[in-house]
Amino acid sequence: MSDSEDDKPLVAKSKAIISKSDDKAMDKQNGTTNGSVMPGISLSNGPVGDKMDVDKPTTNGTTTGKRKASLANGASYKDESDSDEDDQPLKKRKTIAADDSDDEPLRKKTQKPPQASAAQIGEESGDEPIAKKLQKEKAIIEKRAEKEAKAIRKGEAADAKKKAKKVESDDEDDKPLVKRKAAPKKQANGVKKVKKEESDSDDHPIVKKKATGKKTAVKEEAPAKKGKAKVKEESPEDEGEDGEEEYRWWEDPSKGDGTIKWTTLEHNGVVFPPEYEPLPKHVKLLYDGTPVSMHPEAEEIAHAFGAMLNSAHNVENPTFQKNFFADFKEMLDKTGHAKDNDGNRVKIAKFDKCDFKPIFNYVDAERQAKKALPAAEKKNLKAEKDEKEAPYMFCMWDGRKQKVGNFRVEPPGLFRGRGEHPKTGKWKKRVMPEQVTINIGKEAMVPKPPEGHKWKEVKHDQEGTWLAMWQENINSAYKYVMLAANSDIKGQSDYKKFEKARELKKHIDRIRKDYEKELKSEVMAERQRATAVYLIDRFALRAGNEKGDDEADTVGCCSLKFENVTLSPPNKVLFDFLGKDSIRFCDEVEVDPQVFKNLKIFKRSPKREGDEIFDRLTTSGLNKHLSNYMPGLTAKVFRTYNASYTMSQLLKGMFDDHTLSIADKVKSYNDANRKVAILCNHKRTVAATHAQTMEKMEEKINGLRYQQYRVKQMMLALEPKLKKKKPEGFFDLPKGIDKEWQQRHHDALVEEQRTKIQKKFDKENEKLEADGEKPMKAKELEERMEVADALEKKLKQEFKKGKVEPEGKGASVDKYEKDLDKLDTRIATMKTQSEDRENNKEVALGTSKINYIDPRLTVVFSKKFNVPIERFFSKTLREKFDWAIKSVDEEWEF
Known part of the structure; x- marks a missing residue:
C-alpha cells in the first residue's frame, strides 16, 4: 500500500443488519413524542433554535473530499441528474456569494432563512402558524391521493375484466353474448365514471373524460385584449408555419413510443463565433506599470479578463483569479511570453502586478458606443446578422420545418460556473470544426465546414434528437445542438415527463405504504432506501449523484x-447543504418519529464529518427499485408529481366568482403556485437589486399620495369651505412627505417630461431618416420642450406659494372626488404589487410553474375562469407549451 493510501482516513460503514437490541437502544435515546405528529411537511425555513445540540452541520464535507462513485467499477450516476431547470438563463439562476470565507462553516456564512409569512402563501395572518396550515392541507391532499389511486386501479381492473369477457364472448360464436354489467355510476373516491364507449381504449388519460355531447375538438379561447396588440386567430384548417397543415403530435399516440426518433433529417450545421480581433496598438495590458504586447492567443485570454472587471463577483474571487492566471501563464509560456515597447521579453509571473484597466476602458467604450447607435442602425445590424444566420435557424425533421435551438457554437471565454465551482475562471478554448460531430440523414x-477545416465525424443516429455535438475542455462535457423549446421533439419530451407524473398517481399509495413498512426493516440497505424515498417524496429533495474531485x-x-x-x-431535522446549481438548502422539518430514529442510526459512531449517511444506497439502485412499481419511474418524477398533483387539488378547490376581476383571479392562481413553491422548496436568493426596486415602488406610491394631496388642494381652491367639512388633516401633506421630498419630486416630474419629449423626438427623426426624409430641426425640439418649461414654472410657483391652482377641463369638486377614488385604487394596486414582490423575493414561482407544474393545469385554469393565458405564460412559454394550450379544455384533469 502506498503512503498516499495510508494517509486516507477510513470511511465508516453502517452495519448490514440492524439488531433488535440496537433498535431498542435507539428508542430509549430518542424518547417519546408527545401529541400528534403530522410528518411530511417542511416548516418552510422555520427558525433554527438553540436546541440543536445533537450534532452541527458545517459544510458539504471537506474531511474526506468529494463523494466517490459507490459502484465497484467506479462508475458514476451522473446521467441520473435532474435537468429540468437547465433551460433557465444563467443570469436567472441563484448562486452563493463567491467572497464567503472558506474557513467558515456553511451555517455561519449566511443568515438563517426567514420563516414563511402568511402573505407568502396567499393567506391571511392568524393565530395558527403557517407551517401548521400547510401541514394540514398537505395531509388532506395526500389522503385524497391515496383514495384516488385505489379508485383508478379499481376502475382499470374492472375495464380489464370487461375486455376479457368481450374477447371470450367474441371467440364463442355459437354461444349468446355474455350480458355485461353496467359501469358503476360513481367510484368510491368521487372520481367520475369512465364512459362506456371510451373504456375500451388503452390510450385514455388516467382521469375522467369529457362528457358526451361536448365537442371533441380543441376549444380555442377568445383572443385576449392587451393594449393595442392583436392576437392572431388560427384558421379553421389549423395551418402551421408557411401555410402547412399543423401537426398535432399529441393526438398521435404511436409517436415517440419507439427508439427511432426520425426518418429524414436535413440541416445546415452550426454557426462558429468570429475570429478574435487583436486590440489596437495603443491598448495594452500593464505589467508592473509597463505596457506589454502578447501573441493574439494570449491577448485573447487577457482581453476576456479585462472585459469582466465590472463583474466583481467573478474577478475578485480568489479561485477565479487563480484558475485564470494559471491558464494565462500557460498560454504565455506556449507563445513566447510578453514584450515591452522595445521588444524586450517580459515574463509575467505575478497576478498582482497585472493591470487590466486599459483593456476594460477600451471594451467599455466600445460597449457604450454600440448602445449609442441610432435605432435604425441597430435594426440594420440585427437584420444583417439574422440574414446570415437564417439558414441555420431551421431544420427539416421528417419533412417538417422545425426551429433549431442553440445553433451557435459557444465562443471562447472564461468559465464562470455556478456557485463555488472549483474550475471557475479557467479558459474555455475555442471550439474548432474538427471537434464537431454532425448528425444528419443518410440521404x-x-x-460544409468552414474553409480549410473538416468535421470530426458525420453520423446518422436516428435514435438521437441532436443535430451536432462537441466536447468542451473545462469539464469534458458534451454540448449538443438540439431543437428549440417549441419544437415537436421538445414538446413530446415535456409531454412524456408530465404523463409519467400522472402515471405515478396510480401507484403513489402503494409506494408510500411500502416505504413506511420498510422504515422498520432489519436490513440496513432497505431501511436507508425507505428513508431516502420518504425524504424525496415528502420534502422534494433531489436524489443526488456522485461527484468527481473537479466538480462543484x-x-x-x-x-x-x-x-x-x-x-x-423529538422529531426535528435540519438539512443544510449546497444543492443543485450550488443553491443552499437550509430547512428545518418535522419528520415521522421512525425516520428521526433511522437518521440517528445512520449517523451513529464511528461515523463523523465527511461520512455519508446513506452509505448503502446509490441513486441508480434507488431508481432501479422504483422502476419495479412502474416503468421509467425515477426519484425526480416525485417532484413533478407532487407539484402537479398539489396544484391540481388547490385549483380544484377554487370556485368561479363572476364578481372577481382578472387581477383577483390571477392572484388566486399565484397564491396556489406560491404554496406549491414553498412546499417543494423552490427557493431563490434575494436579487441584488431587490432593495433598490422596493425603494422605487415606494417612491411611486408616495408620488400617487402626493398627487392626491395636489387634487385635494385643487378642491380647496374651488371651495374653501370644504376645510371645515372634511376631517382634520384631510388637506395636510401625507406622512413621510416633507418639503425636501416635494422639491425632489417636482424636479423628477420635470425631468421625466423632458425625457419623454426627447425620446419621442429622436424616434420620429430616426423614422424620417430611415424613410429617406429630412430630419426635424433642433428648433422643433425647443418648441416641444416648452411644455416641460411650463410645468417647471407652475411647480415652482406651487412650491413657493403653497397653493395649487385647479387644472383640467370641467374642474369641479365632484370630478376631483372621483379622481381621488381612482388614485386610491391605484395606490392599493401598487401596495399589493409591492407586498407581492417582497413576499416572493425568496420564493421561485417560475421554477414550479415552468418545470414541475403540468402546464395543462394552467391552461385549464385560464379557460375555466376566462383569464387570458398571456397572464401566466410569456410568448416564449406559449410557444414551448403550445401542445398544452391546444390539447385540453376546461374539463381536463391531472
Whole structure:
C-alpha cells in the first residue's frame, strides 16, 4: 500500500443488519413524542433554535473530499441528474456569494432563512402558524391521493375484466353474448365514471373524460385584449408555419413510443463565433506599470479578463483569479511570453502586478458606443446578422420545418460556473470544426465546414434528437445542438415527463405504504432506501449523484453527509447543504418519529464529518427499485408529481366568482403556485437589486399620495369651505412627505417630461431618416420642450406659494372626488404589487410553474375562469407549451 493510501482516513460503514437490541437502544435515546405528529411537511425555513445540540452541520464535507462513485467499477450516476431547470438563463439562476470565507462553516456564512409569512402563501395572518396550515392541507391532499389511486386501479381492473369477457364472448360464436354489467355510476373516491364507449381504449388519460355531447375538438379561447396588440386567430384548417397543415403530435399516440426518433433529417450545421480581433496598438495590458504586447492567443485570454472587471463577483474571487492566471501563464509560456515597447521579453509571473484597466476602458467604450447607435442602425445590424444566420435557424425533421435551438457554437471565454465551482475562471478554448460531430440523414447533403477545416465525424443516429455535438475542455462535457423549446421533439419530451407524473398517481399509495413498512426493516440497505424515498417524496429533495474531485461540491438526498443533517429531539431535522446549481438548502422539518430514529442510526459512531449517511444506497439502485412499481419511474418524477398533483387539488378547490376581476383571479392562481413553491422548496436568493426596486415602488406610491394631496388642494381652491367639512388633516401633506421630498419630486416630474419629449423626438427623426426624409430641426425640439418649461414654472410657483391652482377641463369638486377614488385604487394596486414582490423575493414561482407544474393545469385554469393565458405564460412559454394550450379544455384533469 502506498503512503498516499495510508494517509486516507477510513470511511465508516453502517452495519448490514440492524439488531433488535440496537433498535431498542435507539428508542430509549430518542424518547417519546408527545401529541400528534403530522410528518411530511417542511416548516418552510422555520427558525433554527438553540436546541440543536445533537450534532452541527458545517459544510458539504471537506474531511474526506468529494463523494466517490459507490459502484465497484467506479462508475458514476451522473446521467441520473435532474435537468429540468437547465433551460433557465444563467443570469436567472441563484448562486452563493463567491467572497464567503472558506474557513467558515456553511451555517455561519449566511443568515438563517426567514420563516414563511402568511402573505407568502396567499393567506391571511392568524393565530395558527403557517407551517401548521400547510401541514394540514398537505395531509388532506395526500389522503385524497391515496383514495384516488385505489379508485383508478379499481376502475382499470374492472375495464380489464370487461375486455376479457368481450374477447371470450367474441371467440364463442355459437354461444349468446355474455350480458355485461353496467359501469358503476360513481367510484368510491368521487372520481367520475369512465364512459362506456371510451373504456375500451388503452390510450385514455388516467382521469375522467369529457362528457358526451361536448365537442371533441380543441376549444380555442377568445383572443385576449392587451393594449393595442392583436392576437392572431388560427384558421379553421389549423395551418402551421408557411401555410402547412399543423401537426398535432399529441393526438398521435404511436409517436415517440419507439427508439427511432426520425426518418429524414436535413440541416445546415452550426454557426462558429468570429475570429478574435487583436486590440489596437495603443491598448495594452500593464505589467508592473509597463505596457506589454502578447501573441493574439494570449491577448485573447487577457482581453476576456479585462472585459469582466465590472463583474466583481467573478474577478475578485480568489479561485477565479487563480484558475485564470494559471491558464494565462500557460498560454504565455506556449507563445513566447510578453514584450515591452522595445521588444524586450517580459515574463509575467505575478497576478498582482497585472493591470487590466486599459483593456476594460477600451471594451467599455466600445460597449457604450454600440448602445449609442441610432435605432435604425441597430435594426440594420440585427437584420444583417439574422440574414446570415437564417439558414441555420431551421431544420427539416421528417419533412417538417422545425426551429433549431442553440445553433451557435459557444465562443471562447472564461468559465464562470455556478456557485463555488472549483474550475471557475479557467479558459474555455475555442471550439474548432474538427471537434464537431454532425448528425444528419443518410440521404441529406452534409453541411460544409468552414474553409480549410473538416468535421470530426458525420453520423446518422436516428435514435438521437441532436443535430451536432462537441466536447468542451473545462469539464469534458458534451454540448449538443438540439431543437428549440417549441419544437415537436421538445414538446413530446415535456409531454412524456408530465404523463409519467400522472402515471405515478396510480401507484403513489402503494409506494408510500411500502416505504413506511420498510422504515422498520432489519436490513440496513432497505431501511436507508425507505428513508431516502420518504425524504424525496415528502420534502422534494433531489436524489443526488456522485461527484468527481473537479466538480462543484453539491449533494442531494442519497449523497447527504454527516455534517449536512442536524437532529433535534423529538422529531426535528435540519438539512443544510449546497444543492443543485450550488443553491443552499437550509430547512428545518418535522419528520415521522421512525425516520428521526433511522437518521440517528445512520449517523451513529464511528461515523463523523465527511461520512455519508446513506452509505448503502446509490441513486441508480434507488431508481432501479422504483422502476419495479412502474416503468421509467425515477426519484425526480416525485417532484413533478407532487407539484402537479398539489396544484391540481388547490385549483380544484377554487370556485368561479363572476364578481372577481382578472387581477383577483390571477392572484388566486399565484397564491396556489406560491404554496406549491414553498412546499417543494423552490427557493431563490434575494436579487441584488431587490432593495433598490422596493425603494422605487415606494417612491411611486408616495408620488400617487402626493398627487392626491395636489387634487385635494385643487378642491380647496374651488371651495374653501370644504376645510371645515372634511376631517382634520384631510388637506395636510401625507406622512413621510416633507418639503425636501416635494422639491425632489417636482424636479423628477420635470425631468421625466423632458425625457419623454426627447425620446419621442429622436424616434420620429430616426423614422424620417430611415424613410429617406429630412430630419426635424433642433428648433422643433425647443418648441416641444416648452411644455416641460411650463410645468417647471407652475411647480415652482406651487412650491413657493403653497397653493395649487385647479387644472383640467370641467374642474369641479365632484370630478376631483372621483379622481381621488381612482388614485386610491391605484395606490392599493401598487401596495399589493409591492407586498407581492417582497413576499416572493425568496420564493421561485417560475421554477414550479415552468418545470414541475403540468402546464395543462394552467391552461385549464385560464379557460375555466376566462383569464387570458398571456397572464401566466410569456410568448416564449406559449410557444414551448403550445401542445398544452391546444390539447385540453376546461374539463381536463391531472
